[in-house]
Amino acid sequence: VALKEAKLICDEDVKFCENIGLNGLKIIEEIYNKNNKTVNILTHCNTGGLATVGRGTALGVISKAYENNKGIHVYVDETRPLLQGGRLTTWELESLGIPYTLICDNMAGHLMSLSKIDRIFVGADRIAANGDFANKIGTYSLAVNAKFHGVPFYVVAPFTTFDKDCPNGDGIPIEEREPDEVRGVKGSFGKVIWGPSEAKTYNPAFDVTPENLVTGYVLDKGLFKANELWKAFKN
Numbered sequence: 001v002a003l004k005e006a007k008l009i010c011d012e013d014v015k016f017c018e019n020i021g022l023n024g025l026k027i028i029e030e031i032y033n034k035n036n037k038t039v040n041i042l043t044h045c046n047t048g049g050l051a052t053v054g055r056g057t058a059l060g061v062i063s064k065a066y067e068n069n070k071g072i073h074v075y076v077d078e079t080r081p082l083l084q085g086g087r088l089t090t091w092e093l094e095s096l097g098i099p100y101t102l103i104c105d106n107m108a109g110h111l112m113s114l115s116k117i118d119r120i121f122v123g124a125d126r127i128a129a130n131g132d133f134a135n136k137i138g139t140y141s142l143a144v145n146a147k148f149h150g151v152p153f154y155v156v157a158p159f160t161t162f163d164k165d166c167p168n169g170d171g172i173p174i175e176e177r178e179p180d181e182v183r184g185v186k187g188s189f190g191k192v193i194w195g196p197s198e199a200k201t202y203n204p205a206f207d208v209t210p211e212n213l214v215t216g217y218v219l220d221k222g223l224f225k226a227n228e229l230w231k232a233f234k235n
Contacts, residue, residue: 010053016158017054019220024061024121024156026223027216028070031118038071040118042108045079045136046088047123047156058121058156059092061218066098074100075117077108079136081181081203105138112149120146121218124157131211131226132169133157137204143213152215159219159232169208177203 032039041062048059055063066072074093079085086102093100103111111117120142127133133155146153166172179201180186184193195201211226221232 013053013158015054016160016220017052017056017060020057020156020158020218021055021060021064023220023223024058024154024218025064025068025070027119027152027154027218028061028065028072029068032065032070038073039065040073040075040116042075042077042111042117042120042142042151043089044077044085044105044122044139044142046084046092047121048089048092050088050092051123056092057123057158057218058154059089061121061156062093062098063096066096072098074098075108075111076100076102077105077138077142078102079138080105081185083185083187084136087187105141108142109145109149112145112151117146117149117151120151120153121156122154124155124161125206126166126172127155127157127162127217127229128166128168128172129162129164129229130168131214131217131229132172132208133161133211133214134169134172134174134206134208137207140207140209140213143209147213153213154216154218155209155214156218159221162219162229162232164230169210172206172208174207175205177205179203 043058048056076089077085124133124135182201182203183195217224219232
């Protein structure tokens with residue numbers, strides 16, 4: 001029984017990701033067909049097959065566009081302090097043959113100021129009823145920069161991420177992680193600490209981005225604005 005249920009969940013996730021990819025493809029097709037040039041996309045953290053059963057959410061949109069012969073180039077935030085972008089997203093893009101450039105998180109605003117970014121696609125761990133959403137730390141900074149520079153900013157997730165019982169972002173708890181992740185870095189290469197061992201740190205795993213910084217939501221059920229999210233849940 002458990003194995004059967006697990007297979008159903010797996011198949012459902014694959015379907016969610018495929019539908020998300022198709023819906024997000026429309027956004028990329030629009031700009032590609034209009035300008036007939038490579039579309040430069042910025043993404044944050046890891047949202048591909050390593051994070052989901054299927055092709056992924058934000059990265060699933062990117063890979064779907066690439067499969068449909070749309071010119072794509074991806075700027076990958078390293079995603080401090082755990083470096084999911086640098087370790088995982090780059091590996092997935094390289095495996096798929098999708099052109100990318102790895103950047104430090106604090107370079108994103110600079111690229112936007114140079115008009116190097118056409119669209120931003122990020123994932124979501126939880127979307128509140130009003131459209132506020134939680135995602136990997138650093139997402140909020142991207143959204144603020146995107147708003148200032150006029151870069152469309154999209155949240156990409158399955159509709160199951162939408163929590164109708166959470167009225168807004170204030171109701172989303174934020175995990176704080178261990179101090180050494182900020183004092184240094186660790187991985188398969190070992191552990192390197194560059195900060196004082198007793199340095200006080202603040203290390204939230206996520207941040208919350210308000211809905212008024214979001215251009216739209218790419219869900220498996222379609223494309224939505226914040227005030228339309230209830231339709232996805234209702235349907």
